[in-house]
Amino acid sequence: MAADQAGPVVTTPYGAVRGRYERGIAVFRGIPYAAPPFGPLRFRPPRPPEPWDGVRDAGAFGPTAPKPPYSEAFARYLSDPDIPGDDCLNLNVWTPEPGPGARLPVLVWLHGGALTRGSSAVPVYDGGTFARDGVVCVSVNYRLGVEGYGLFPDAPPNPGLRDQLAALLWVHETIAAFGGDPDRITLCGQSAGAISAGALLAAPRTQGLIRRAVLQSGPPEVSDRDKVRRVVRRMAARLKIPATAEAFAAVDRGLLLRTQAEVGRLGSPVLGGPAFGIVVDGDLVPGDPLKALAEGTAARDAELLMGWTRDEYRLWLVPGGLLERVDRLGAVALAGAMARCHAGHDIPRGYRVLHPGAGTAEIVGQMVTDHLLRVPLHRLADARPGASYLYEFAWPSRLPGLGACHALELGFVFDTGDVPESEKLAGAGAPQELCDAMHTAWVRFAATGDPGWAAWDATHPVRIFDGGEPRVACGPRDAEVALWDTASAVPEPPRHSVPRAPGAELASAVRRLRRSVDALRR
CATH class of the missing domain: 3.40.50.1820 (Alpha/Beta hydrolase fold, catalytic domain)
Structure with a gap:
């Protein structure tokens, strides 16, 4: 140097x-x-x-x-x-x-x-x-x-x-x-x-x-290849070009981005739909x-540090008032979540029992979050005990409705809670002691492989970052995760198949909810 x-x-x-x-x-x-x-x-x-x-x-x-x-x-x-x-x-x-x-x-x-x-x-x-x-x-x-x-x-x-x-x-x-x-x-x-x-x-x-x-x-x-192809085909249809890299490369970059944004409105992390993703390619991802x-x-x-925020889904449902819309849609929204997760009726019933005071939006959001995120991370930790550390970020944003939403923990991990871009999501006055605790854990993990609490074992220790005194809870999400292991689930339809009745009513409900999402995003 x-x-x-x-x-x-x-x-x-x-x-x-x-x-x-x-x-x-x-x-x-x-x-x-x-x-x-x-x-x-x-x-x-x-x-x-x-x-x-x-x-x-x-x-x-x-x-x-x-x-x-x-x-x-x-x-x-x-x-x-x-x-x-x-x-x-x-x-x-x-x-x-x-x-x-x-x-x-x-x-x-x-x-x-x-x-x-x-x-x-x-x-x-x-x-x-x-x-x-x-x-x-x-x-x-x-x-x-x-x-x-x-x-x-x-x-x-x-x-x-x-x-x-x-x-x-x-x-x-x-x-x-x-x-x-x-x-x-x-x-x-x-x-x-x-x-x-x-x-x-x-x-x-x-x-x-x-x-x-x-x-x-x-x-x-990994994402289903057909799901990713659908995004490209929908873009190609709007652009009136073949769905090939050669044809896409000839399109003006600004037009390509606008078309991508228009097609992207039809999907969401909660409801699914066409989206870009990593696919099995037989090479880098075999x-x-x-x-x-x-x-x-x-x-x-390799040691793993893995976790989630308590209210991941709120970042997608609060902007634009979608949280209230999902609550009003009630059974239609729940049907959409069941389709998204390929879940049987036992699973939402189980969430109602575990969260008796929760509204439909919270049930839908937590179901999808658990299915897509907490369940696979639990299973990965179960397969790698002693080398996995789990956390939950539970401090709620000071902004109305966001709770402990997706991405809120980033200003704490980087100890940048006081920059204006962090305050856009967290509000002013994020607790510095929480920044110190979370950032220190990431520094320790990068340096030693140990963030400062017990590794995953049969007791399922999870470090809760909520702004109070440091604490570890044992199995705070075990009851919800267990629903996915024990409850009946709707088998995922074979690829390329077209759902038939009685799934037609459910598919109609999902389409109605997606139209509501699209209307709000406009």
């Missing part, structure tokens, strides 16, 4: 970069880890960047991947900077001690956003707080939406996930020059970033690269990552 009056200089495999010192932390932003994914590289796996001569300035965040903006209802709560430019496959490094020899633990952050939005430039993700506490932090931009997860007959699947792999390989090869230890990499993500982290942790090509992983509000999973991790055929020795 060298330094001059402008800041620290580090040499990467493709050229030297000059960062900045901020509050005693060396920060390098916008470092390219792959070539711009456009022109002949569009919809293709990432390629190495072109080397550069001299010292490249790394003082500002690089371009973000193409993405549509959040709707007005969601933009009130979530920030998503849009930085123009083609060189969007870039990353940022915060380090307290640039230069070889420090061998500090490394945390690699994958942002969320349903694989369609988000970036490493969100101020909540300021890695300087981790560097301040002795952890080198790296945050990554990757392709999103149809550019990163469209499924085409003439292009390889999962280019966005392949971007993340390229970034991970860059970190493993280069991070020692920034003071990090390539043998102590923790891969951390939230929501879609957690799903991505789980897929990479299970990938044969990453074995030996990842020491441990943090999965926040996202389980290891099979179900949850199964590989649970059976110990992948990342056998």
Whole structure:
């Protein structure tokens, strides 16, 4: 490492970069880890960047991947900077001690956003707080939406996930020059970033690269290929072009993003519908990552820190007044949730018994959250006792109706609860003691593999972060999870099949609820 009056200089495999010192932390932003994914590289796996001569300035965040903006209802709560430019496959490094020899633990952050939005430039993700506490932090931009997860007959699947792999390989090869230890990499993500982290942790090509992983509000999973194809086909129908990568590459980028946003209105995390996702590709993702991790055929020795927020679903139901609409729809909304989860009638009955004062929206939200998130994480922890640590974030936002919603924990993990972008979701005055507790647990886990409470065992310990004194509850979600193990469930219909009566009434209910969602989003 060298330094001059402008800041620290580090040499990467493709050229030297000059960062900045901020509050005693060396920060390098916008470092390219792959070539711009456009022109002949569009919809293709990432390629190495072109080397550069001299010292490249790394003082500002690089371009973000193409993405549509959040709707007005969601933009009130979530920030998503849009930085123009083609060189969007870039990353940022915060380090307290640039230069070889420090061998500090490394945390690699994958942002969320349903694989369609988000970036490493969100101020909540300021890695300087981790560097301040002795952890080198790296945050990554990757392709999103149809550019990163469209499924085409003439292009390889999962280019966005392949971007993340390229970034991970860059970190493993280069991070020692920034003071990090390539043998102590923790891969951390939230929501879609957690799903991505789980897929990479299970990938044969990453074995030996990842020491441990943090999965926040996202389980290891893959999407049905037909579901992803439907998004592409609906976009193609609106654009009046073939559903091929070649045809999509010829479309104006702005028009492509607007079309993607229009089609995306028809789905939601609660109700399902067509959506982009990681798919089994026989290469990077050879099979179900949850199964590989649970059976110990992948990342056998990796420690896992996993968890959820108490009221995940409220981020999708509160904006635009959908929470009240679901309560008014009553049985129709419940039918939609049952279809989404392929659940029999015993499961909602069980939730009514466990939560006798809950309204329909809460029952629907908790059912879907448990089915998609808590049940798979429980089962993964059961398969890896002694190496899994679970948490629940239960502190409610100070903003009306949000509760402990999806993404609320991020300002606490990064200890950035006082930045305006965190306050958009949490409100003003987030308790600093909760920031300290949660951030310290993540730092400890990245450094040692132990966040500070008991590992998962037969008693099912879960660390509850709620703003009070630190506490561990044993099996706080066991009763709900047990419903999915014991209650009758509706078998998932075979792919390509068309549901027949008596499922027609249920399908009609789901369509009615989706129309209500679409009306609110307009």
